[in-house]
């Protein structure tokens with residue numbers, strides 16, 4: 001069976017790392033048809049729209065989407081794309097690889113981030129001159145759904161530690177709802193879990209990442225804590241992510257378009273290739289996904305390496321090595 | 323001139339570290355009158371109120387307040403206390419000390435956290451069954467005030483790097499207001515500064531804390547990023563904080579009541595004693611404040627050390643050494 005994959009390189013290094021991931025997908029034993037779409041600063045400049053309707057349609061109709069990165073328009077591209085694919089869970093593994101100079105070499109974390117609400121619900125206004133408000137929304141349904149997903153993920157991927165992150169001591173009603181719904185899910189399944197205030201968790205993750213496994217988070221907490229974990233393992237160049245919905249999904253590196261190094265051909269393609277490996281898992285090609293991850297791990301260990309990891313190899317050389 | 327200091331030990335290790343700070347204040351060359359107040363879980367148990375009116379009055383009437391920690395009732399104590407003293411700025415230095423096993427030994431950061439609004443404005447409701455909302459408030463006035471304070475602080479304390487943290491790509495109106503107001507202040511003073519998305523900043527702070535100095539943050543961003551910095555320098559046992567208002571101020575360690583070690587007499591008093599040093603600065607005893615900081619630094623370097631830092635000394639021994 002041939003799967004249709006939407007490919008949206010976007011801006012900056014997105015243009016360099018996305019073809020690398022496509023090369024890898026073409027090399028594995030699976031049938032894909034790639035359909036390319038535009039998004040980001042460049043297409044906005046040309047057409048006035050950062051995410052043209054045609055690109056939305058391509059993503060909506062495909063079995064999965066690979067997205068690279070966008071520049072200034074990142075939020076205008078990625079937030080609607082996450083909606084187009086109906087994704088409710090943003091899955092962000094942060095693993096430190098042997099041989100790399102990580103701040104914490106014992107990190108093996110997976111952030112399971114709620115992907116639809118929280119402060120991202122986007123209801124804002126200037127209610128008086130110089131007085132602005134944002135309505136943060138947390139629902140029982142979305143909180144239950146992300147918790148179900150998180151506990152399933154932990155079980156299927158062999159993680160013993162599940163932590164529910166929150167700030168319910170301050171956001172008593174909204175994060176109170178999140179916490180209550182997530183704890184209810186854990187209890188129904190008789191699953192072990194811990195809860196942690198997101199501020200204290202930030203500290204503990206840095207000092208003792210080895211004490212944690214899967215971390216179920218409200219939207220913004222997942223945004224910040226997963227970037228924190230990127231800092232522990234050696235930078236955003238290594239973190240893939242999956243935005244998972246019921247019938248569709250979007251895969252993207254956690255990094256952005258990196259305008260400082262764009263066009264030089266030296267961007268680290270690892271996060272993007274690891275995102276493609278998550279796409280393989282998602283479509284049922286688990287074995288192929290594992291092989292890609294093993295290949296990335298071997299190359300990270302033995303080289304060649306891109307400059308962000310202290311090497312001098314190009315995106316192309318690293319991709320060929322994988 | 324004698325200054326009146328409200329002393330509110332609170333719960334858990336608050337009961338152990340607060341007397342340590344009072345001992346230090348009694349040993350320096352300055353005149354203080356100490357008035358003690360109750361707050362926290364124990365007084366709530368006894369009277370139904372975590373923060374009795376009498377304690378509020380003591381804090382309101384004193385020249386400054388020293389607060390230890392509270393347990394389950396922490397938010398019920400500390401948030402109103404911050405209001406009682408009229409504090410708009412929460413100042414949290416995170417410095418790594420020589421000789422301690424820090425994740426990042428080159429850390430010298432000061433978080434200047436907005437202390438009155440953001441998600442802490444606390445306007446929440448359950449608007450339908452299982453649907454909850456919180457109204458986040460950001461005003462131009464409070465944003466300008468914290469930015470003014472942050473740039474003043476940087477100048478007075480010799481920090482060259484000032485960073486404005488925000489998430490204005492998602493919270494466009496509210497963090498847009500924060501960012502615009504803070505940048506306007508910088509431009510009026512012709513001050514150098516950078517801006518950073520709070521998620522990306524979390525990563526960069528972990529990998530390269532030496533690139534940053536003073537970080538001006540909205541309320542929750544300051545909460546999370548300062549705990550992150552605690553993780554970099556060796557834990558919350560070392561971080562003091564000042565809640566600064568126009569005519570009054572409250573000094574507290576960033577750590578909580580640590581029920582796991584409370585009652586054993588081994589709590590690290592450093593954060594609390596360093597908070598007392600910030601109190602000395604605040605009341606104009608700069609020289610005494612510096613001497614206390616030097617003493618803490620010497621003891622951290624040469625010992626004795628409490629168990630959280632790998633030593634086996636008691637709170638009392640460390641305090642006497644200082």
Ligand SMILES: CC(C)[C@H](C(=O)O)[C@@H](O)C(=O)O
Pocket residue numbers: 074075078079223254491492521
């Ligand atoms: C670009 C931005 C809207 C996005 C987010 O906040 O989700 C990014 O930071 C991420 O984490 O993918």
Ligand SMILES: CC(C)[C@H](C(=O)O)[C@@H](O)C(=O)O
Pocket residue numbers: 169170199396397400401545576
């Ligand atoms: C106890 C809690 C309300 C408080 C806060 O969120 O401000 C604490 O985390 C802190 O940082 O002092």
